[in-house]
Amino acid sequence: MAVTWPPSLWAHVSPPGPDLPMLEGDVTTEAVVVGAGFTGLSTALHLREAGIPTVVVEAAEPGWGASGRNNGQVIPTLSRHDPAAIIARHGDAGLRFVHVLRDSASILFDLVRRHDIAAEAEQAGWLQPVHTPGRMKIAERRVKDWGSHGAPVELIDRARMRDLLGSEAWFGGWSNSSGGHINPLMLARGMAQAVLTAGATIYARSPAQKVEHRDGRWVVQTARGTVTARALVLATHAYTGEFSRELAPEIAKEVVPTLSWQMATQPIGHNVAGSIIPGRQAMSDTHGELYFTRWDARGRLVTGGAVAIPLNQAARLRPMIAARLQKLWPQLGEVSFDHVWSGYIGMTPDYFPRLHRLGPDGYAWAGCNGRAVALSVALGREFSRAVQGTPETELGLPFTRPTPIPLHGIARRVAPLMLNLYRWRDAREV
Template identity: 40%
Template sequence: MAEPFPLAPSLWATTAPPGPETPPLTESGQADVVIVGGGFCGLSTALHLAERGIRPVVLEAREVGFGGSGRNGGQVIPGLKYDPADLVAKFGPERGERLARFAGSTADTVFDLIARHAMDVPHRRAGWIQGAHTEAGLAEVARRAEQWAGLGAPTRVLDRSETARLLGTERYLGGWLDGRGGAIQPLSYARGLARAALKAGAAIHGQTPVTGLSRSGSTWTVTTAQGARLSTERVVLCTNGYTGGLWPGLAQTVIAANSFQVATKPLSDNLRRSILPEGQVSSDTRKLLLYFRLDHTGRLLMGGRGPFREPRTPRDWAHLERIVGKLFPQLDGTAFDHRWCGRVAITQDYLPHLHEPAPGLLIDIGCQGRGVGLQSTMGRAIAQYIATGDADSLPLPLTPIAPLPMHAFHRLYVSAIIAWYRLSDGGIR
């Protein structure tokens, strides 16, 4: 049977070095910790556990980085959807400020890991620009820049002309620059995390779907599709946008929206110098945001929402190709040679969620479109929690699993919202 259209190679799959060997699990055994999911969170958790002398085993249904971790835009953006003052209002002064500092450190985690483990990952840390397309957006970015500057972040508010110069488009009224952000090749980074975890003593098995979890006393049994089983006292689930029915109700706590991306063919030197000339990455203040950057091969990437369903033909990316021409008229007629998508787990409150529904089972879900830094740092926090038992190691409180009411209708709702935003959200669609 032919490979389905959605799995056509992404830009990252065609430009990343080969991943490490992660053979399927074929024999039953024991592990200190079993981690389900070989994305950023699972791999970071495995690496940080192994560095503490705890033996983790990662079980991945496909291959390392197959899901959203290897299919995102490669933008490393610190913070959360909430600004620091909002987090303090929501969680109180102590926990709110601690969460803000955690969120603000997430980009540091990524670039520190790349450097510390000498990963073969194309990367650049020139900052992130958030462009504002309305007057309300201008007020929003000014407030955001001021709050993060108050926590020591290198931020700068940009006027219209500076925004146009740095982005290469005149479509925005202004913006702000956060110097902590940057760009990576995300699949290379996932594979780099896997190599580092293996070197530290973790075991990783690809092509090993987990089909069952059961608990007897303090021991969990993790069953795989091949029939091999692992016994452990600790299980960590971090499957995010690719969460299935392994644990009751979990998949119904998120909307696993598809994030679509296109990439041009490599641009000429003149065109490259006219777009993001100082190497920043960018996403904007639209409700249905656009995000774009240049990659290490000189291609322009444009990302945004598309159909909730899996794509069927290249026409499902046509809206992004049109947007490229509208944002950057100098690229009119430029050809595109990569189209791909990946699922992003979005919670109702736009925060990551941590659950411990049974002793020895920890669940992390909800990357909110900022998973590169967020989930890398979450993995470190989860490892500390497992090693010490101290719940204060976690950036967020443990909460009960709460499925969204009428979850089956949310796909229709999200599809309708996407259609509405395209009509009303700044006139560029």
């Protein structure tokens, strides 16, 4: 494998996924999906529900990458852009994308319920508290903007946010009741089993080396075989260039794979836990250096952080994030972490995701910018509709051409230093 990651909390507590074969030999099908994360698995599941023969090719195992290593928050928004900005950029396609994004959390939770997937799913809502008084203007704008498109949002004043979070640290904010959280690795593995049950084939430990369109068909080449299909969905995201530089170099170079660190405390006693986010909502605030926290199913707070210099990051994060939690929730007392792990998220310079039509019946996207749990599952449904022939004018997919980042290798090395800019901005009022 291209990268070896530290074991996560999710890997420690989740049942193993299905036993899957490697791709050996040549296979022909109607649709081929590259990548068995949330997008790829959702696409395959929706295609099989429509009766379309489908093969999934995965470089490692389902959920090995970002889909199984994230914090598990199910958030139906982008990280930086709200409906007005999305529509200004993409027009009518942007409006349809806003509606997909608005419904993305419910699409995920409905899929979990429909297929009875054990994913520790809690649709308890999502909170975004503001960390300075002036940032209530952000909350007000977002409630107005998302509310005008039918999202279940609510403005929250400081006193009520204090009660919802059990902390005096924030100054109000807003909520979306359709959000929540899941165990992401359990979700990925459960979706993989649902895909198999629906009649698709998943090949694991079979990194795609090259994809090309020839003689009217898409051909995915691995070390030991090929898959030939009418339609292709490339769902490799931040890992597009990690196993093969030839796979889709333009897409690989339009995102910056950035380390995201997650951390889980030891289980918190019930007497204290009841005073911290008692409604069990997911929470992520308005810091650029994001403060985010949610409960897991075993009484742990799952949070995370970042450091600018890539040296002994896990060891340096432990005391820093422990001090942060103690400041936010003094009732915690001493904080220690059972699990600290990391993985890539795909960042774009403008924080917009990139969605592409690669050719006839060929599609891809990248650039989650840290908000892809709900969106990935929802986009899988949209890519399935595209493969089935739904007109582009009816899809929530604002297609653009790939835009590689100049001096991409340098951008990857300097990206962690952006943390210092985020901290400077976080300290300023707006």
